[in-house]
Amino acid sequence: MSKRSSAKFKLDRRMGENIWGRPKSPVNKREYGPGQHGQRRKGKMSDFGIQLRAKQKLKGYYGDVTEKQFKKAYEEASRMKGDTSQNLIGLLEQRLDMIVYRAKFAPTIFAARQIVSHGHIRVNGVKCNIASRRVKPGEVISLGSKAKEMALVMEAQSLAERDIPDYVTPDGNAAVTFTRVPTLDEVPYPVKMEPNLVVEFYSR
Structure with a gap:
């Protein structure tokens, strides 16, 4: 990591x-x-x-x-x-930490990477702690049993500042399916x- x-x-x-x-x-x-030079006019x-x-x-x-x-x-x-x-x-967008962030399992991309590296994420039911792992369309990303109770995850799911994009389909509060690779204009x-x-x- x-x-x-x-x-x-x-x-x-x-x-x-x-x-x-x-x-x-x-x-x-x-x-x-x-x-100290931050307010200078930029050339x-x-x-x-x-x-x-x-x-x-x-x-x-x-x-x-x-x-x-x-x-x-x-x-x-x-x-x-x-x-x-x-x-x-x-x-x-196919990176595992990014899907975790898009699914609102973490409030920031940095927190998403930490959740993955600490072993709280499952890919098709199998634990994965590699943040850069590429997720393929059709794969299911879910939270481990401990992660469901984490304050960080609960905070992320209540955030109003962003929505889950169309290419990540929620299945309840603890799992999502990555449906397709998005284009630039689909990424929020x-x-x-x-x-x-x-x-x-x-x-x-």
Whole structure:
């Protein structure tokens, strides 16, 4: 499991956007960047800077996955048929920790990764603690018996700030079925994501 190396909300402030759509985000109060120079007027960004920023935002949204994992997902997406940017989103959305987050079993993607790594998640009834495991359409993701009673899970299920998307079908409060790989416009991002710029960044 990759360990988060910096405060998660620092990314929000660096991007100037509330990338997870959380009510606690500091961007809701201060839209400028962190640090003593955060309020300086920003100059025009280069094409490379725009692409890098798009990559940092998308990578950060998925729980700051490691550069190695993220690049591997891009390389796999580029080998697949069809639009590479759509393929990349599809692969990222198939991660087990992301399905747990989408199913509202955890309040944040970071909490989802922790629940998976602590062995509280079942895939087709079998315990799985690998957050990056790829979930295939038709597979059932469920909570372990202990997880059903966890305050964190109960808090997540009561959150009004996000809904379960169409490609994740609930079966009661403790299980969901991943029905299909989504396209970019089906994924409920709170802010605009630009995977086409990420593809440009890596294909330079």
